[in-house]
Amino acid sequence: MLPEDPGLPSGWAAEAPDGTDEAVVARLTELLRAHERVARGWAGASEDDVLVEVSERGLAMRENLVVRDEAGEIRAWGSVHDRAAGRMLYVHVVDRDLPGPAASACSDVLFTWAEAQAREVGAARGRAVQQIDTGAFQDDERQHGWLEGRGFERVRTWWQMTRPVSAGEAGLVPDPVDWERGGVRFRRVGTAPDGMPDEQDLRAVHDVLEGAFTDHFNSAEETFDEFIHRLEEDPGHRWDHWWLAELLDGDVPEACGALVGTVSESASGPDGSYVAYLGVLGSARGRGVATGLLHTIIADAAASGRDLVGLEVDADSPTGAHGLYTSMGWQTRYVTESWHKDVRV
Template sequence: MRENLVVRDESDRIRAWGSVHDRAVGRMLFVHVVARDLEHALATRCSRVLLAWAEAQARAVGAARGLEVQQIDTGTFADDERLAGWLTAAGFEKVRTWWQMSRSVVPEEAELVPDPARWELDGVVFRRVEQQGDGMPEDGDLRAVHDVLEGAFTDHFNSAEETFDEFIHRLREDPGHRWDHWWLAEVDGEPAGALVGTVSESVSGPDGSYVSYLGVLGSARGRGVAKGLLHTIIADAAEQGRDRVGLEVDADSPTGADGMYVAMGWGTKYVTQSWHKDVRV
């Protein structure tokens, strides 16, 4: 699912790095990193190597998927004019803006919900995915999480169908992956919301929690499902001695989710952008 390329200087130090990830049908993620201290002309040449390699990877990935066109999906920090210039020159288009948000957590918020493992409010049950005796999660719960997220994001920007096996394999590769950070919300006994969290490790100070995915089926919106799941991960973070919960929100989201996050204490730390290019296979 992933390929990587490094560019080394004469002293064998890595000065540029590219990484591609066959994320889902028709969507290939691309990471582009060039050392900041390189002279501009040399840095530009390194970038061109990475961009040309990424296009070749896109053709290979698209061919393996049987596609005629393969999208390359990459990103920049909003103020990175250097990378934006390189992407524009290579035919990429800026398509979306994202707010990277964070919320402080205090120890007292461990009492925000009765028990992060399982609690209920107004007929909605919030619980961790069930784990078997060997510590592995129950397959039915994992499939429920996948089905809820697929259903919740159908009409979202750049949504691409992902099989259950691809979904599980990809999320298990995340360095912050923990099975006990996956929650389901059930309405009238049926899965209607899901939150997949991860651990944001810190080199100094407490770790944090991160909301990788939060989805609610349209039929359950207005029942407090999203807010309840967020309260659950906040309480869990406080219980584990963490000092923050992070998440990403689409600045152009039609659901107005950013308003809920701000009301619950989240603030924007920095802004990123998505850039796309369609490559003929």
């Protein structure tokens, strides 16, 4: 993946990290948290977030590279994730304490490796062109400069929004487990006899989200197995935070909306809830499905003693979703960006 001399300072080396080594995981977490503090103003990452990338389970769809200095200290980390056909996610973290030349050398090595990974992933997927999709905080000028220098383009802006939750909002809906309004039923995904979620319900969630996001920015088709594997990796994953909305117009309920929630764990206060996915099929829009699903997760959060619900919204969403969220009390806490580069396979 790299030339014999990748351009690192004398005595430095690039290698795959050992995700089973606690010291490695701790160091990567330290690097990631420092990156967040400088670029955003505070750190939120945990070792669980790092393990999603470097653990044995994470490596089913990922590869990682670290750069070590002459003393063996990890100074940079890259991770690629074969997210879906034609779309490879990329994490790019360089020690914030490194001086400019050494930091830039690490950055160049990570980009060279990521582009080689993109060609490998694209070839395995039968693609002529493979997209690299990476993110940056809005005010991270160092990262912006590196991305522009390697031919990435800033393609989208995302508002990271939060909404406070009060205890009284537990009564916002009759019961977050199962309730109805205006010919629409809102319910948690069912449970099979073995205690696991009902597969038919999970497939309904997947089908709704695939259908709802077909025309959205950078939508890439994802198989059911890819979808389930990826969402189970989230440190905040909880099966009881998956909801379906169903139209009751006919003889058989018809799935028309879905919300996948997670738990945002907090070390200093109550946990929060997070809307990882919210989708409504076009045939059901205008019937209060999105509002009903949002009221459901808010009520569930309140009943669970949580103090906020977070979500991400496309600043250029064609559905005007940000208007709905703002009207319901969400406010932007910080802003992120998507940067893309197409690599010819």
